[in-house]
Amino acid sequence: MNWIRNIKSNMNSWAILSIVFIILILLPNLSIIFQFFSEPNENWAHIREYMLNTYIKNSLILVVAVGVLSAIVGSSLAWIISAYQFPLRNFFQWGLILPLAIPPYIGAYTYHGIINYTGVIQTTLRNQFGVTVDQQYFDIMNMPGTIFIFVIFLFPYVFTITKAFLARQSTSLIENARLLGSNPWKIYFKIVLPLARTSIVAGVSLVILEVLNDYGVVKYYGIQTFTTAIFQTWFGLGDLASAIKLSGTLMLIILGLLIAERVLRGRKRFSFTTTKVKLLKPVQLKGVSKWVAFSYATTVFAVAFIIPFIQLIYWATLTYEQFFSEDLLSVIGNTIMVALIAATLITIMAIVISNFSRLHRGLTAKLFPKVTILGYSIPGAVIAVGIVTLFIGIDKFMYQNTLVSSYVLSTSIFMLVFAYVVRYLAVAYNSIESGFERIGTSFTEASRILGQNITKSFFKVDLKLIRGAIFGGFILAFIDILKELPLTLILRPFNFETLATNAFQYASNEMIHEAAVPSILIIIISAIAIYFFHHVLERE
Amino acid sequence: MKIKYFLLTSIILSVIFLAACGDDSTSDGDSNESSEEEINLYTSRHYDIDDELYKEFTDETGIKVNVIKGDEDELIERMKREGEQTADLFYTSDAGRLFRAKDAGLLQSIDNDTINENIPENLRDKDNKWFGLTKRARVIVYHKDRVDPSEVKTYEDLTESKWEDKVLIRSSENIYNQSLLASFIELKGREEAKAWAEGVVNNMARDPQGGDRDQAKGVVAGEGDLAVMNTYYLGGMLNSADEEEVKVAEQLGVIFPNQETTGTHVNVSGIAVTKHAKNKENAVKLIEFLSSKDVQKQFASANYEYPVNPNVEPAETLKQWGDFKEQDINLSILGENNAEAVKIFNEVNWK
Numbered sequence: 001m002n003w004i005r006n007i008k009s010n011m012n013s014w015a016i017l018s019i020v021f022i023i024l025i026l027l028p029n030l031s032i033i034f035q036f037f038s039e040p041n042e043n044w045a046h047i048r049e050y051m052l053n054t055y056i057k058n059s060l061i062l063v064v065a066v067g068v069l070s071a072i073v074g075s076s077l078a079w080i081i082s083a084y085q086f087p088l089r090n091f092f093q094w095g096l097i098l099p100l101a102i103p104p105y106i107g108a109y110t111y112h113g114i115i116n117y118t119g120v121i122q123t124t125l126r127n128q129f130g131v132t133v134d135q136q137y138f139d140i141m142n143m144p145g146t147i148f149i150f151v152i153f154l155f156p157y158v159f160t161i162t163k164a165f166l167a168r169q170s171t172s173l174i175e176n177a178r179l180l181g182s183n184p185w186k187i188y189f190k191i192v193l194p195l196a197r198t199s200i201v202a203g204v205s206l207v208i209l210e211v212l213n214d215y216g217v218v219k220y221y222g223i224q225t226f227t228t229a230i231f232q233t234w235f236g237l238g239d240l241a242s243a244i245k246l247s248g249t250l251m252l253i254i255l256g257l258l259i260a261e262r263v264l265r266g267r268k269r270f271s272f273t274t275t276k277v278k279l280l281k282p283v284q285l286k287g288v289s290k291w292v293a294f295s296y297a298t299t300v301f302a303v304a305f306i307i308p309f310i311q312l313i314y315w316a317t318l319t320y321e322q323f324f325s326e327d328l329l330s331v332i333g334n335t336i337m338v339a340l341i342a343a344t345l346i347t348i349m350a351i352v353i354s355n356f357s358r359l360h361r362g363l364t365a366k367l368f369p370k371v372t373i374l375g376y377s378i379p380g381a382v383i384a385v386g387i388v389t390l391f392i393g394i395d396k397f398m399y400q401n402t403l404v405s406s407y408v409l410s411t412s413i414f415m416l417v418f419a420y421v422v423r424y425l426a427v428a429y430n431s432i433e434s435g436f437e438r439i440g441t442s443f444t445e446a447s448r449i450l451g452q453n454i455t456k457s458f459f460k461v462d463l464k465l466i467r468g469a470i471f472g473g474f475i476l477a478f479i480d481i482l483k484e485l486p487l488t489l490i491l492r493p494f495n496f497e498t499l500a501t502n503a504f505q506y507a508s509n510e511m512i513h514e515a516a517v518p519s520i521l522i523i524i525i526s527a528i529a530i531y532f533f534h535h536v537l538e539r540e
Numbered sequence: 541m542k543i544k545y546f547l548l549t550s551i552i553l554s555v556i557f558l559a560a561c562g563d564d565s566t567s568d569g570d571s572n573e574s575s576e577e578e579i580n581l582y583t584s585r586h587y588d589i590d591d592e593l594y595k596e597f598t599d600e601t602g603i604k605v606n607v608i609k610g611d612e613d614e615l616i617e618r619m620k621r622e623g624e625q626t627a628d629l630f631y632t633s634d635a636g637r638l639f640r641a642k643d644a645g646l647l648q649s650i651d652n653d654t655i656n657e658n659i660p661e662n663l664r665d666k667d668n669k670w671f672g673l674t675k676r677a678r679v680i681v682y683h684k685d686r687v688d689p690s691e692v693k694t695y696e697d698l699t700e701s702k703w704e705d706k707v708l709i710r711s712s713e714n715i716y717n718q719s720l721l722a723s724f725i726e727l728k729g730r731e732e733a734k735a736w737a738e739g740v741v742n743n744m745a746r747d748p749q750g751g752d753r754d755q756a757k758g759v760v761a762g763e764g765d766l767a768v769m770n771t772y773y774l775g776g777m778l779n780s781a782d783e784e785e786v787k788v789a790e791q792l793g794v795i796f797p798n799q800e801t802t803g804t805h806v807n808v809s810g811i812a813v814t815k816h817a818k819n820k821e822n823a824v825k826l827i828e829f830l831s832s833k834d835v836q837k838q839f840a841s842a843n844y845e846y847p848v849n850p851n852v853e854p855a856e857t858l859k860q861w862g863d864f865k866e867q868d869i870n871l872s873i874l875g876e877n878n879a880e881a882v883k884i885f886n887e888v889n890w891k
Binding site: 043046050051112116117118122123132135141142219220221222224228231232234235236237238239240318319322381384385388389392395396399406407410486489490492493494495496501504505506508509510511513 | 580586587588606607608609610611613614615617618621622623625640710711713715718747748749750751752753754757758760761762763773776780781782784785787788878879882883886887891
């Protein structure tokens, strides 16, 4: 009768909610997973022979290079900014998250626009100095260029999550190391990297998933990746079944990697055990090192944000007139509203599932986190197929049983919001999970010994300790949704425009100047959100 | 505590909002069946002129046009899954995709005199299941200083050894290239079409990258001498807000290939009434409207596409390039041969 007691002790509102959420997330993914086991059709041999080999190689190069570089850039900046005081440090605390506000494909168009023949660099050289340069030195549309674009626009994932960890969690070890006379490099390699590994891995896995999913940048730059194979199979060969089979393969590979990482990490956990969270106090840098730190942060910020932003502003000045209308206001309203709603739902679900998962032993509780990543691991357009199938199925059922007079769910915003949740749960989850991980369970256990139930313990104890991680997760999800594309395009209700669909409309038609205005608005809204997030954290 | 309230308020707000949305769409749905004042349109065209024309249509007829813009194949997939409850019209910028929708049994034929009069037979589906509304030609552009246009007369010339490392053309992922090769499969057979693709790959000045406009810039920048692009992109560049783009376009000349042989490759943007359209009459009215003389004129001048209505002249920018002979094939072929074209591209390693 042990198992009954087990179930009884494990069944509470958190568990029930978690299970419901997980089932919701699983449903649209099921058709994709099933398709993986279907018989290959006559196109499969062609796909394997001509697409997979080279395309997988390109994907691997991209993933490894972008992963390693964004880990280096993100964690080193997080370390410098957490541990040292130098000019503009306070601004960089949030300023270095800003590149996340630029959708990578817009960034890709923008950088190409700066560098190419009609771009500002070559035009100035030609018109002012009469110099025409060799194009091969002014080409960003290749593998290194693609890696560059992904690193500069995605490293903030690593930066944000790692910085949140370092600021609160590493104080005693780092201060001890300082007292014992270790130099900054030694501290970085011997303490920061091993200690913050969980956070860095959490950030890097978000980066990698974004890279694997991307079809905008690689398509424009002519780099063929695994995603290319998926879409060539679907759009080119007209074979959705094989495309879904490829997506299922991608999903399984990613799940395998994530589980392997978890197993390798083993039981090592770094959570603090004293009741007082001690904030890491930044040391004032002096002399050369002050300016080295300053120029490093400034260079990254300029390349990843200022330069493309200025270029977009310039383009906007060419075309802004056509955008001033009431329509634009409603587009902005739509964009902010769906992003707020979806990000809130995502945050709540991520809190519930991660709290359940950390407080319960057993396989189910450990598998749940992996499910959250499913929607993030394959291209949005493929997820969309699963979601349309699910919602139209439900609608059909209700319609045939005359519960409703027409299709309700699939024609409303509900389907789109649900899709965002499936897709971006992982983003908030990763941030919140790493927040929980660093406080460990001792506080919750103490609270429960003192007679509080899980819910009370959560609101009175845990919530306060991981506030930063929760806000961080919310903001990341919010920004991601602001710039989301394939799902919004295909799952929106009639006459529903967002800034991202607006920008895409022009960019896809090679009208990058016209795409500048909606892109800038996405960036400004994200920037306000990031600043607000930072401000809230600072005040506490 | 603050977070708790924040979360609570947000939950309440979201519930209210979702409820409101649900209501909205239900009432929309109801009016769908009772009144005739709406049509639902799925489109993959992303041009401002389209929105303006829908507005004009609404002003003229009182019929509201509800729009979802998305990628064509995804829209087809959505229609398949929606079954009987779907949009009234499907509008896309590639005949191949129209064929795909027809092939999946998503469209119905429309026999309407006004439309038949406005749109010539070769630009309609043979079963009248879709109708071309605008035309675009895939042409060769050359640098006026470096190339003597009499040396390049056909698509086949692009494979000649004298153009080694001189030809710029975008990736085979692009639908316009797929349609181009699909037309060659029809005209010359698979073997010759493959030989052509192989020849172009051998002459490429660089690995395919960027869009059509980037090929034009590549020619002017000296990376190659010839580029393949759609006419309306060049039209767009000639009328760009960025004077550097105008300068580039002005240095380029246009060649309509295969004038003495099979004709220049054209593709259409076309519209179709879906099989389960709930507002068929209104849908037909929109097609009548879009193919009418006045509207065709606006299409042509705003987006530099060729009008399909024979009574309308193309925009000034296009007229200066002159008339040309088109490929004489049924455009449905582009869809039928699309998968084969993609396979050939992969076989010859056209990236």
